[in-house]
Amino acid sequence: MAVLRVKFTKTKRDKLAQILWILNWISVVSGVILFSLGLFLKIELRKRSELMGKGDINSVPNMLISVGVVACIINFLGGKICYDCTDSNKFNRWKLFMLPYIVCTFCFTFCILVGAVMCYTMRNELEESLYLGLRDAIKFYKDTDIPGRCFLKKTIDILQIRFQCCGNNGFRDWFEIQWVSVRYLDMASKDVQDRLKSNVDGKFLVDGVPFSCCNPISPRPCIQYQLTNNTAHYNYDFMTEELNIWMRGCREALLDYYTDIMRSIGITVLLIWLFELSVLTGVRYLQTAMRNVLLLGDPQCDSDGWLLENSFVETAKNNINIIKNLGKANQISTVSGNDPNMDIKTANHGPENVPTKSIPTA
Template identity: 30%
Template sequence: MCKCELEERGRRILGLFLCLLDGILALSGAAVAALGLYLNFHLESKMQFLAGYDTGTVPSFLMIVGIAMFISGSLFSKAAFDCAYPDSRGRFQSFLIFFVAAKFVLIWVVFSASMMCFAHRSVIEESLNNGLFSVLKLYKKDLELKILIDKLQMEYLCCGSNNYEDWFKVSWVNEDFLDVEDENIKSKMQAGMYMGHDVPFSCCHIYTYRPCVHSNVTKGTRSKYTPTLNTRGCAGILMDFFESSILEPAGVFILMAFFIEILSTFLARYQQTCIDDANLMEPTGPGTACLCPNIGTGDAMKYVKREEKFKEEAE
């Protein structure tokens, strides 16, 4: 099945090309591990906004896959290089079949890492939506969270979780700083909490010439004031950042490594079967490379004919 006969020169070229592919995979593994660290850094920095999310699961898996790719790629690259030359072939020759098996397993590990990157958007998005809205409720109670929310809204030009109207649904103004005797304030008090159509100053759009109106953004005048506010929610903007800057590029990159891993596995199988076949008669002589040696019809007299040919040449 998919057989071809290679001379010693063909095996050398195959080995060197396989060495190059495995070297690329080793470097790709280092890049995948770095992507895992990069994702972990950004998730940890936003962990206060992620509800019920384990920030270490995907980054840890990417780092493990990357390290496995780097170590295996480095080892397989060295083995392919040594097996390209008869003098050094004996170092790894007996292990080639195990390397091929390990490569086959690694193919699906790499594929799983790629699919995890593509599929993980929905998990992070749900955690962001739930977490951000919950954090808004703590704005007036936790100074550290208040600073984080303000920085987030100013840095990413966003407001609220889904949009700026999320602030209308929570009591984010500390009542201790309000004149609760004022009739206007009284009309907005519900169960002892101030519930007005206001948003924090950090929701103001920094690239507008108009004075920012972030208080009394009422239903009747909302269209007049919204141009001065960031209208996009922080959950969507953060999700766009994670998807377009980390998850999607990482998924595409790892998927490319997956296809290179498949090609490398097929070529490693060809190299292993060709070397084993040549060793049956003459290690530096021609050998048949194939994916499945025992499948399909072959020439049962090949080795007898080859031995007769060597005898005739010797005579």
């Protein structure tokens, strides 16, 4: 029994074909939107690629770009098919192509759904990439005179000012690295020498942060150094007073920024998926209705359309049987497990050991 059977008159078939023709052209626009969203996300990720570790974070934008291009091609072709379906004679040229087209469109629609899901599952990969990238970028903050790293100080400072953040996980990350270049340290100073000798790695570590961590909204002048020393500042308590630097880490700030973008893109892609699914459903009804018209032989008669010719269970069983029967035609039957080549009979050419007759000579 057919699933979701609907009866179509000639007028309803023509109207359905016209509506689907319009919807396919709208779907071409949705393909452009998918392409644009993927391109936008790719550009946003590339803007801060130097702050991200090596990882496959471009899989989502690449997926959206690919699906967008395919959407434009498939829906453009679908519009042509639906336009020709208003005439049964023109439909003859597409009747063998319609079912493969619907299968390909179904796979493409499934890819859109996968792209939408990937927008929501990308967070973990992005978080790890940001953690590794920011960790290395902060480590090389001081290397302003080394080619390939000289831009990182400016990048980190702009990042912390724009996103109102400090460090990777927080401002304490700056306490664990030497972020002041040796060029700007007075090596003759006893304080500098003591700090260099105070740790195994010989680094100049201070409980301070770069200027870009300062919060301009704070009424107190920014305290960058000796943040944990209460006696170094008047009327200051490190444990109880709210510091006048940004408390949030840049990894969290960037992660929230990209998560908001991907959430918006994910919702848009889901809406496009629902729209494409509705168009695919309409095309399936049109294909089955037009096929039945050809079987009946009367272009003006009523015809039935459906999503599946049999029930879901029967369709699944038929597909399983098709898979099981694949290759059976090439199998060689065996008898009792013996080699089938052992029982090959040879032709009887007469008795053996028959002496040859001599041919008399003239």
